[in-house]
Amino acid sequence: MTKGLLDIEALDRAEIESLLTRAVDFQPLQTQRDKRLDLLDGRLVVNLFFEASTRTRISFEIAAKRLGADAISISAQGSSVSKGETLLDTVSTLSAMKPDAIVMRHAASGAPHFLARHLPTIPIINAGDGQHEHPTQALLDARTILDNRASLEGLRVAIIGDILHSRVARSNIHLLSKFGVDIVLCGPAPLVPQDLKHIAPGVSITHDIKQALRDTDIIMMLRVQLERQNETNFPAGEYSRFYGLRAENLALAKPDAIVMHPGPMNRGREISTEVADSSRSVILSQVENGIAVRMAVLERVLQ
């Protein structure tokens, strides 16, 4: 099978390190007048978004274009997908267009794996699949941490929110675990099942945000969509009281702890505006790093 990027779980530490290192080379590009390289001149990247995500799609588009590749984006709305065509049909059609890589976002877990099995010659990059993984998000998060810390080893990272349904959490857990990070998962019990402890080495669970925040280096808040979930998971009205990040509980973390969020944020729910806009917040650096990291991924997959 051609080398794509389906998940972090299957990547080894050396591969992650080389992507993160390469991303550093692309970081300065953001502030240069001429932002375009010709590393992937003439290559075609198809962004196939079966689930809306403007921010991730644009980030991948920019990354491809900055490397000199052609990028076209197809969203499920308005495509034949909505007319009852199967995923396989859609992609067979696309493969006839001979893309050099497909970047795929899909609401079903494993959809990129399904594709990769049936289209073994086209590298597939997972841009988020259901509740499974979002590998480039974990890479950009790791890049952002490393911009603020000398290394990942020895860090204590708290991931707070709806872990069960979060692909961002899963990818981060796998990535951080490979570097020996002490990972604390925190959230309402129905959204943080005990079995998650065994998903990777170094993971522990608490349902008490104070315990999660204490002496933590890195705080990763997750977007909470209680309105879209079964109400019985956790009363939406109580969420922010028990699991919201505010200045007073942030004080429990290390003095130089940084706050991350994959966006878009629900201000006042999982994170207070005060914290989101504070000097501790690296949320905008995450967005910026998204482009550099995706350039590194596209380059690796297409070369």
Added chain:
Amino acid sequence: MAKLLIRNGRVIDPANRIDRVADVLLANGIVRGVGENLPSRGAEEFDATGLIVAPGFIDMHVHLREPGFESSETIESGSKAAAAGGFTSVCCMPNTSPVNDTAHLTRYIIERAKQVAKVNVFPIGAITKGSAGEELASIGAMQAAGTVAISDDGRPVMNSRVMRRAMEIAASFDIPVIDHCEDLNLSAGGDMHEGLASLRYGLRGIPACSEDVMVARDILLAEVTGARFHVAHLSTTNAIAMVAEAKRRGLRVTCEVTPHHFAIHDLEITPYDSNYKMKPPIRCSHDVAAMIEGIKAGYIDAIATDHAPHSVTDKMQEFERCPFGILGLETAIGLSLECLVHPGHITIERMIELFTTGPAGILKLNRGALTPGLPADVTLLDLESKWTYDVNKSASKSRNSPFDGKVFRGRAVGTIVSGELIWQA
């Protein structure tokens, strides 16, 4: 073929406690006798040296998809798959379209099977109209027409009051109630067993307790009503324990397990491969161990396949969108030998019991033994021959099996229905 003499096989007939090298004489569709030097005059002879001669295997849980879903399977193709798997009888679940909830449809299936089926087909009728779980189907009329059990298989009867009434009526007609035990509120939206693997793959979980609470409820209702209650495709540790306890208490509770549930656990499935998507889901390793222990201890009454064909287009979808169910008829014996007999968990005699007297007893079928006078249904087994399952050569119309390409040791090599060799390897 009026007369068939099967010579020199190792005859294993658990019902009659026979396990010895002998001849079996079949004539005019019935078993004439088992013994040495039986009169062979006028009989065609079949040399079964080195083979096991067993009563015809019965699969009490299959989906033949006709009427309604003929692109996935038909009574004809399903019966061919059954014959190729060593089964001489199958019981077909009612979740066709329309649902088999009337004597009329029961008669139709029986008639159709008479025309096209290679093996015996015994219909199972619905518990409720349309299997919708609300209004009871005409249970007595269906039984009179030939239905051997009732079940809303594919769906549980969620309403406990409806299930209680169904059991009361079933008890009065002495027809077993087979329930697909699943609390839909607990399993809703789930795609695979809830556990470490589902968390890792980001797939929604079907918890073991969704099965357990329903088995518990049904056992309690069976006690209240005196009904014969049978748990379909039982898959969890707690469910086995509850059935064992119900048996100890003398309740008329039985259960079946499927080969795929004792053959693999959730960490062994190929992620997102829809050929591994079924209900109940492949459980975790301790459930698999409990199932094998339950078989050894005698708590399991039958092995059934839950043969559930789905067309390639239906299965070629994202895991969370494709339908539940896999093929089972052609791999059941291979898997049972591999997981139960070869490792020494049970004897071949016990395995044969699970495929013959077990289901026959639950459904009161006058079969499953080589007793003189019974229908001449025989399964011939070779315990050693190595073979590879190639799903593309399956007699089924569908291709949804996770065991494609698997190498097995041992299989059925001949299927005899009513004294006629209808399939040979």
